[in-house]
Amino acid sequence: MFSEPSRIADAINNPRFHSGDRVILAKGPYKYTRGIFLALKQDVKWAAIRESNGVANSHPVDWLRSDSDESRADATIGRKAIQ
Numbered sequence: 001m002f003s004e005p006s007r008i009a010d011a012i013n014n015p016r017f018h019s020g021d022r023v024i025l026a027k028g029p030y031k032y033t034r035g036i037f038l039a040l041k042q043d044v045k046w047a048a049i050r051e052s053n054g055v056a057n058s059h060p061v062d063w064l065r066s067d068s069d070e071s072r073a074d075a076t077i078g079r080k081a082i083q
Contacts (some may be wrong), residue, residue, distance in 0.1 A: 024067040034067055
């Protein structure tokens, strides 16, 4: 089943990720898997990423987070604040 037209338009006009962005799976059975964002699938709720092992797989976009240096720094600062 494909996404509704309004979600497709929003995903295309305001993408959360761009081809080549470093991402990490923040949810699901493959949590903490790192990869490179390739593209949205035909169902824009799903994305193709090239995982760190070189294999291209599809995962729900909602499971993805940016794996930039800034996001890792923010996570480290957040852990220190909790301690």
